[in-house]
Amino acid sequence: MNTEKFNHFLNEISKEPLQVIDSNISLEDYFPIVISSKNKELLKFDISSSKAWEKHINLFLEKNKAKIGFGGYLEKRNIYDRSDYFKNQSENNKRNIHLGIDLWCKENTKVLAVLDGEIHSFKNNKNYGDYGPTIILKHQIKKEVFYTLYGHLSLKSIENIKIGDTVLQGNTIGYLGDSSVNGEYAPHLHFQIIRDLEDNFGDYPGVSSKENIAFYKNNCPNPNLLLKILN
Template identity: 40%
Template sequence: MKPFEQIIYSNTPAIGKVVDFDPTKDKLLPLDFTSNNKELTDEILDDTDLFSNFINQKLKDSGACYGIGGYDEHRTIYSRSTHFDTEEEPRRLHLGVDIWGPSGTPVYNFYDARVHSFANNYHFGDYGATIILAYEIDGLTFNALYGHLSAASLKGLEPGQFISKGAKFAEFGIQKENGGWPPHLHFQIIQNMYGLKGDYQGVCKFSEREKYLNNCPDPNVILKATFENEHSTRF
């Protein structure tokens, strides 16, 4: 087990929620955005309203409150934006976990943190409103990037500002302010920011997979850790 995983699992009772979720009654729907998903046509991907309707219908049909997934997933959906194109190789490998749900969905801080940085990364396909929080747990320091937020989530923030565990500090943004995506949260762990502020790529070239996954461990470790507490009603 890697150091990040060890620290999180050893502190499971102290890890709070990221979004409201009760595992005794709420349901998650795994969503696949690789080439294996033949339902996602170019027509759907080229129209954000159609894409949103596609996801909403999937959630409704399954009775799920959120769609979930994406870490280390080689996705075809990034072909919808030139933001992910490079001359030598397009970026397609997703480095975070996406939680798909209604705009306005509250986002909570899972552990005491300070604001590392924030920005409105508004380009089609980008994060839109983005907040990065800095954490220290048992001597391990890391950052969490929260992307595709509402523009209002950035109001009143200051670098170094303390955000307590359990505090609601953001919301899922609408497509006009979240980079042109169906409403969802991009949740990504970043160990070394390499001097970047308010942004860090959430999608890398497949040829750079090992380098980026080493710096961006699986966020599911945090999300799943909450279930290991028998009294947990968090996600």
């Protein structure tokens, strides 16, 4: 199935928004947030500090009377420069284009399976600036197999699960971690759709370089096709 048809397939799975964060939080409590290099507010604090990030996010949510800040698909970000895991001298090779949607909210917020599926893999990705505890679910709808990735979880989210466990849409599969385990970020969920995992296990690139973005854009469709946070 080509990219256009697959995106249409994803969009048609549900006419209604599919929730990936605590279903008690209404979509009316979501507010878009920009974390690209275009956001000059990011120049006003130390982006290498998780505490400064948390303060910035909390003030943003309070100002906008929101419980969740969301966004970031294909957003070009300079925040990854704080980590040698992503940083690269060449602009074309620098991994700074975000491939998922981030949902910024309080630690320990419930994370939900967006669709029926099974646990494909899980792992604690411990690099500074990485996902921390991560779960990947495998889904099959009709003949189409694809995956969803849930990053920046708490440690307990991956303690009592095993590969092959069945999950149902809306099941709680984990909780958001704090900065001590989630790669040194303010608490948030990184949610990503992946067509081909390329033999990865409990991990998959969440940011791309400019050089490779054409491939990753095709392999990692816009998560909003399922979440429908924005019309």
